[in-house]
Amino acid sequence: MATAAWRANELSPDLWQSLFYTKFTTVRTAVLTPIIVVFMFVLLRVGGSRTLTQTTLLNRIFSVAVGSLVGSAALRPTTPITATVIGAGIIMGAALLVDVAYAYKLLPASWVHPGPVLVYVDGVMQQHQLHRCLLTPDKVASEVRSRGYSSLAKVYAVVLEPSGSFSVISQDAARDGLELLHDVRGFSDHMRLDAQRQAEATAAGRIGAAAAARPLPVHDSPAGWSEEQHNKPFGPDGRTVTPLTQIHAV
Structure with missing residues (x-):
């Protein structure tokens, strides 16, 4: 039945118009799309290069929203260009205000920026952080392999960045300093446990040395x-x- 209906309408002019946007729809798309592109270029230059970056969750949301507006204005004849311009301006203004508030510390950093997370350090997978980030050790190992490492023994730390990417720090790089890891979530806990283990090992070594020094x-x-x-x-x-x-x- 559906096949018969398709054959009856396959040469209908209305069907071809709905499929290929004939008449004035194609002309409107060809004219308005360059105008929207130029407008978005000017708006991004005014708002700054970080307005639509995907470094934070809000920036990603703004990118999707602006892309949806531009696509709707370019392809849907019922979408007025003025509404697209106003909507894109509001979204870009909101993104700019959030970035300014974050830069001047008017908002808590945790509200805007989730912060980096330590998922592997010094031969130990951070299971608690992996569970919080919905990651598995296999995913971490895959990211390490993609950096050209064949063994985790050559890696000191793996950090999940706010953008969703991974940073892999080698053992050689860690010997130069760890100051860039102090703001990473979970690193302070690792350093505290490491210091505690070293203190216990030192105490055990002193006891052993004292026992060895005692006369028979x-x-x-x-x-x-x-x-x-x-x-x-x-x-x-x-x-x-x-x-x-x-x-x-x-």
């Missing part, structure tokens, strides 16, 4: 004899004769 105890039992006692004579009670200055308390 001298006992009357054969198991505790030292080499010097084997060469000393026996007394009347069968024990070795040892000066009191050589006996150490256990």
